[in-house]
Amino acid sequence: MKKKISLLLAVIMLICSLSASLVARADSSDYYQQRRQYNSQYIFEGGSFYGKNSYFFDNNKKKLFVKSSFTGTPTAVRSNIKCYEYNAINGNYIYYADPNGYLKKTSTTGKTMKTLIKNVYITNLMITDGKIFFSANGGKYTGFYKCDFDGKNIKRIGSEILHPCFSWKSNIYYFDYSANKFKKINAKTYKVSTVSFNTTLKNIDIIAMEGNILYIAKYSKSSVTFYKANVDTKKVTKYCESKYREGQFIAAGGNFYGNELRDDGYVYYYRFKSDGKRETVRKIEGYKVMFDSMGFYKNKIVTMKYDEGNPTFGYYTIATIA
Secondary structure, three states, X not given: OHHHHHHHHOOEOOOOXXXXXXXXXXXXXXXXXXXXXXXXXXXXXXXXXXXXXXXXXXXXXXXXXXXXXXXXXXXXXXXXXXXXXXXXXXXXXXXXXEOOOEEEEEEOXXXXXXXXXXXXXXXXXXXXXXXXXXXXXXXXXEEEXXXXXXXXXXXXXXXXXXXXXXXXXXXEEEEEOOOOEEEEEEOOOOOEEEEOXXXXXXXXXXXXXXXXXXXXXXXXXXXXXXXXXXXXXXOEEEEEEEOOOOOOEEEEOOEEEEEEEOOOOEEEEEEEXXXXXXXXXXXXXXXXXXXXXXXXXXXXXXEEEOOOOOOOOOEEEEEEXX
């Protein structure tokens, strides 16, 4: 069942939006920008979401849909459109990679669509500081680049960054696996530098970022250890070590969350405690949910509903972030 659900995830996926009352805050808040960056990099082949609406792709139907509320009915706004894994939104446009090696943008109304860059095979995509940042491998481009919203002024910054990265105060933070070091890119000068914390961490994943705090997972053969790293003070704090190292992880509000599909057919969603044990916050029948689809919606951690043969593109709330 887990495999079946995971395969379905590759067809349709969803990222979160902010309510109309929070549009102004969403536009200016680093917290909300970081949540959109999480969604645009962790939730593949979905949509990018902003303002009062949620926008997402259905690659089977080759359509772009809009959903106007948490429980609203999705409406198609454009046909003959497919998204290949990565997309992000800024204002009235969704920027996305299509399967044929193009970076494109389409208006949120679906009325206009434009090719920005040709012969580019994107492996990561994010928006920050008024620019598009993307990784590419194949075609005309290989490495990590920036460009303007019209696709012009393309500049290669460095090597390809396959794993999610997040911005804070005009710096983009990521983990360089080839060097086993944390690094940052100045989003204005494009200078790349090493971030030296007070504790050396190797072979890790950055789960999320919230303000100036990186949420980190370090894996061993038998456990996972979670850390919080402050990019301003360079201080690393251990949160817990746990034997429960499988499933999807997400973090916010000072807490780490995970999920697990169990033999009883339910997907269990839980919060890690400081002693490494788990506290179940919700369980949902496995056939009703897309596994590995946790993301953000407003101030909530959510996961995507699924009704076999008739996707609902709805959400289940896992936790509310303080």
